[in-house]
Amino acid sequence: MRIKNYTTSDSLYKWIFEYADFGIIITDHELTVTDVNRWLLEQAGKEKDSVQGKHLLEAFTEIKERKLEHYLYNALHGASTILTARFHGYLLKLRSEHDEQAGIMKQTVRITPLYDDDLITGLIIHIEDVTERLIREEQMQKQNEELHKLNSTKDRFFRIIAHDLRSPFTALLGFSEILLNDENMTEKQRRDIIKMLHDSIGDNYVFLENLLKWSQLQTGHFELQFTNVRLKEITDHIISIATPLIRSKEIEVDVSGITPDTIIYTDKQAITSVIYNLFFNALKFTPAGGRVDIRSVEDEDATIIFVRDNGVGIKEEKLDKLFRIDEKTVSTPGTNKERGSGMGLLLVKEFVDKLGGEIWAESIEGAGSTFYISIPLQVTGEKPGEQV
Amino acid sequence: MFLTEVQKDALTELINIGFSKSAASLSELTGYRILLGIPEVKLMPIAELANGLSHLVDDKIITVHQIFNGPVAGDAMLILNHNDSKRLVNLMLNENDANISDASMKDVLSEVGNIMLNSCLGMFGNILKIRITFTVPQLQLETLEKLIRTITIDNVEISYALMVSMEFRLRDKAISSFLILVLGITSLEQLLLEIEKLG
Numbered sequence: 395m396r397i398k399n400y401t402t403s404d405s406l407y408k409w410i411f412e413y414a415d416f417g418i419i420i421t422d423h424e425l426t427v428t429d430v431n432r433w434l435l436e437q438a439g440k441e442k443d444s445v446q447g448k449h450l451l452e453a454f455t456e457i458k459e460r461k462l463e464h465y466l467y468n469a470l471h472g473a474s475t476i477l478t479a480r481f482h483g484y485l486l487k488l489r490s491e492h493d494e495q496a497g498i499m500k501q502t503v504r505i506t507p508l509y510d511d512d513l514i515t516g517l518i519i520h521i522e523d524v525t526e527r528l529i530r531e532e533q534m535q536k537q538n539e540e541l542h543k544l545n546s547t548k549d550r551f552f553r554i555i556a557h558d559l560r561s562p563f564t565a566l567l568g569f570s571e572i573l574l575n576d577e578n579m580t581e582k583q584r585r586d587i588i589k590m591l592h593d594s595i596g597d598n599y600v601f602l603e604n605l606l607k608w609s610q611l612q613t614g615h616f617e618l619q620f621t622n623v624r625l626k627e628i629t630d631h632i633i634s635i636a637t638p639l640i641r642s643k644e645i646e647v648d649v650s651g652i653t654p655d656t657i658i659y660t661d662k663q664a665i666t667s668v669i670y671n672l673f674f675n676a677l678k679f680t681p682a683g684g685r686v687d688i689r690s691v692e693d694e695d696a697t698i699i700f701v702r703d704n705g706v707g708i709k710e711e712k713l714d715k716l717f718r719i720d721e722k723t724v725s726t727p728g729t730n731k732e733r734g735s736g737m738g739l740l741l742v743k744e745f746v747d748k749l750g751g752e753i754w755a756e757s758i759e760g761a762g763s764t765f766y767i768s769i770p771l772q773v774t775g776e777k778p779g780e781q782v
Numbered sequence: 783m784f785l786t787e788v789q790k791d792a793l794t795e796l797i798n799i800g801f802s803k804s805a806a807s808l809s810e811l812t813g814y815r816i817l818l819g820i821p822e823v824k825l826m827p828i829a830e831l832a833n834g835l836s837h838l839v840d841d842k843i844i845t846v847h848q849i850f851n852g853p854v855a856g857d858a859m860l861i862l863n864h865n866d867s868k869r870l871v872n873l874m875l876n877e878n879d880a881n882i883s884d885a886s887m888k889d890v891l892s893e894v895g896n897i898m899l900n901s902c903l904g905m906f907g908n909i910l911k912i913r914i915t916f917t918v919p920q921l922q923l924e925t926l927e928k929l930i931r932t933i934t935i936d937n938v939e940i941s942y943a944l945m946v947s948m949e950f951r952l953r954d955k956a957i958s959s960f961l962i963l964v965l966g967i968t969s970l971e972q973l974l975l976e977i978e979k980l981g
Contacts, residue, residue, distance in 0.1 A: 474917050475900075475918070476892045476896050479889070480875055480886055480889065481811045507915060509915075524885070527885055527886060535877070
């Protein structure tokens with residue numbers, strides 16, 4: 395079906411021009427605008443005089459600026475064209491009726507030649523506002539991404555539960571059964587088993603603590619309270635907890651890089667969990683006689699804290715996946731077969747995100763790893779107080 | 783009426799040239815490298831089109847339809863299986879189909895079909911040194927049977943279908959599509975005559 399020229403006296407033509415909720419521009423064969431409807435003028439914020447009688451590319455300079463004029467010339471040679479918002483965004487700079495925040499209206503444009511018998515006498519350009527549709531699609535995309543993330547979180551949660559919550563009970567049941575039933579055990583053997591039971595219960599306690607904090611984060615029940623925190627107090631506290639492990643593995647720990655005047659504005663509980671997990675991970679993957687450092691440096695807008703070890707290191711391909719929620723691998727046993735859950739790094743990443751910081755790692759397999767976290771110097775407009 | 787081997791080879795080559803241009807346009811639009819396989823050309827009476835296509839497409843198809851006019855006139859259609867059309871749009875936009883509304887999917891397919899059909903028809907126009915004009919693309923979701931009924935209902939002249947099978951390749955995925963040109967015998971004879979002159 396070909397579109398014929400309507401005369402201006404045609405009532406249908408007049409009706410469309412007055413009431414249509416889409417844009418229409420009609421040009422002659424030289425692209426001079428012969429008519430433009432009210433809707434389009436309103437959205438363009440232009441008067442009819444500034445468009446009608448003008449060359450289309452002069453009335454709407456954005457067409458040429460965006461190199462879309464060849465579609466018009468193709469149509470003048472008979473090639474009707476559709477330009478979709480997904481590929482081109484828009485043809486004309488029009489305001490969107492649907493969302494003032496959306497800026498320029500997203501458009502689906504149809505450019506069709508006008509005929510008088512077989513002669514092309516001009517173009518009719520039809521512009522449809524698809525901004526609202528695209529906003530809805532964008533929202534849908536965000537929701538889908540959110541759902542995907544939640545689903546991955548759920549999968550990981552169940553994977554961790556299945557792998558790490560169940561298996562230690564097998565060991566606990568086994569050890570306790572030996573204690574109960576083996577009457578010929580020596581005192582030394584009994585103490586060794588009790589030590590293993592104690593270590594296993596300790597590991598599980600840490601795991602459950604992390605699991606609890608992580609689930610509180612997921613359900614929004616963990617509220618961050620930003621205060622000025624003295625970093626050394628936190629590292630001293632963590633080292634005191636870790637002392638038995640440090641001694642048993644004879645690991646040299648150096649925290650001289652943390653001075654008493656290093657103060658960060660953050661949530662104390664969250665940052666303690668972060669450093670605790672990174673430090674215990676470093677101890678876990680450092681063989682007896684190794685070394686672990688905790689240091690901090692300040693750059694322009696953040697305090698960077700890093701935990702460095704000279705342990706077993708991490709393979710490059712695994713390094714990229716360490717903090718990904720959808721990563722399916724489970725934790726690697728430590729140098730003394732210490733067990734872990736994969737929960738620690740997951741929690742660390744969540745906390746660092748919530749604190750407005752970043753986390754990254756460097757590692758050389760066989761030579762050691764360094765985990766960095768950056769904590770913004772100030773995440774709110776408040777001035778650091780004296781609550782240190 | 784049938785295509786000689788020479789005519790078939792010439793048509794295949796010409797359509798391939800036209801589609802190479804459209805692949806470049808599509809790559810520019812999407813930012814992805816888009817490859818189109820070598821087209822396979824068949825000529826059949828319109829009455830046999832349903833049979834010719836039935837084992838290649840599903841019952842549910844998407845058609846981008848443009849009517850072309852001029853000394854050579856007819857219907858041009860890009861046909862995709864419904865599921866393939868979704869995959870094609872997702873690959874081109876790098877999105878999950880759950881995020882794209884039917885309206886946006888129709889728009890994108892219309893523009894893709896428009897580029898493909900325009901390149902093919904434009905190339906015929908250049909060869910024949912005639913101006914072929916075509917309408918704005920219409921996207922239809924219908925059965926094969928209904929589609930064929932639509933394009934044959936007003937035809938008084940004996941019509942033939944030039945069926946071109948081809949494959950899109952983008953982001954390591956292949957998607958089959960079919961381009962159908964329905965031509966009256968007069969237009970077809972003129973097209974084949976001009977093509978023979980090229981040789």
